[in-house]
Amino acid sequence: EAQVTQNPRYLITVTGKKLTVTCSQNMNHEYMSWYRQDPGLGLRQIYYSMNVEVTDKGDVPEGYKVSRKEKRNFPLILESPSPNQTSLYFCASSFDGVYYEQYFGPGTRLTVT
Amino acid sequence: GNSVTQMEGPVTLSEEAFLTINCTYTATGYPSLFWYVQYPGEGLQLLLKATKADDKGSNKGFEATYRKETTSFHLEKGSVQVSDSAVYFCALSGNTNAGKSTFGDGTTLTVKP
Numbered sequence: 001e002a003q004v005t006q007n008p009r010y011l012i013t014v015t016g017k018k019l020t021v022t023c024s025q026n027m028n029h030e031y032m033s034w035y036r037q038d039p040g041l042g043l044r045q046i047y048y049s050m051n052v053e054v055t056d057k058g059d060v061p062e063g064y065k066v067s068r069k070e071k072r073n074f075p076l077i078l079e080s081p082s083p084n085q086t087s088l089y090f091c092a093s094s095f096d097g098v099y100y101e102q103y104f105g106p107g108t109r110l111t112v113t
Numbered sequence: 114g115n116s117v118t119q120m121e122g123p124v125t126l127s128e129e130a131f132l133t134i135n136c137t138y139t140a141t142g143y144p145s146l147f148w149y150v151q152y153p154g155e156g157l158q159l160l161l162k163a164t165k166a167d168d169k170g171s172n173k174g175f176e177a178t179y180r181k182e183t184t185s186f187h188l189e190k191g192s193v194q195v196s197d198s199a200v201y202f203c204a205l206s207g208n209t210n211a212g213k214s215t216f217g218d219g220t221t222l223t224v225k226p
């Protein structure tokens with residue numbers, strides 16, 4: 001089954017404790033992206049990757065890191081989480097990120113206390 | 114930069130009513146336009162798309178036409194069902210800044226029997 005998986009689905013952590021949210025896709029997509037969803041703000045793009053070893057900032061990259069060492073994986077790293085990063089996070093993938101639709105993972109609900 | 118403006122919600126309709134959700138955009142070049150739907154507790158999934166001016170996307174009775182002259186991509190359905198209750202997002206992917214995606218704030222639709 002074609003899918004994007006994220007782990008964990010739910011995470012409660014404390015300020016400053018480094019964490020990683022994993023994302024994996026099995027569709028051989030070139031493009032992957034991370035978003036956060038906050039009430040009244042829609043989805044905002046954090047980082048995206050057009051291909052292996054190529055990453056670029058989205059609209060809200062501060063406080064986040066990503067890497068794309070393999071085509072199928074695109075982890076999101078919060079090195080020192082803060083309460084304002086409490087949000088619902090989605091990973092997505094696409095053939096090209098322009099003309100083709102994105103396939104979204106189920107989401108990771110992160111709470112930073 | 115690019116932007117997407119959706120009509121504010123929430124929208125509440127009776128079953129079989131006509132639906133319109135307005136979406137206008139600002140972008141350089143010739144973006145691709147998308148409507149995504151999010152059901153409770155799930156990630157976003159593609160509803161329909163259009164990749165050039167005057168294209169009409171359609172799926173499950175929903176339609177939207179890419180209008181470059183009015184920079185709009187309004188979503189319509191002739192007769193909504195209770196099962197259409199969800200959050201709808203208008204989005205664009207630009208070809209002049211490939212990889213960057215911009216989403217609207219989302220419109221919550223509730224259909225009552």
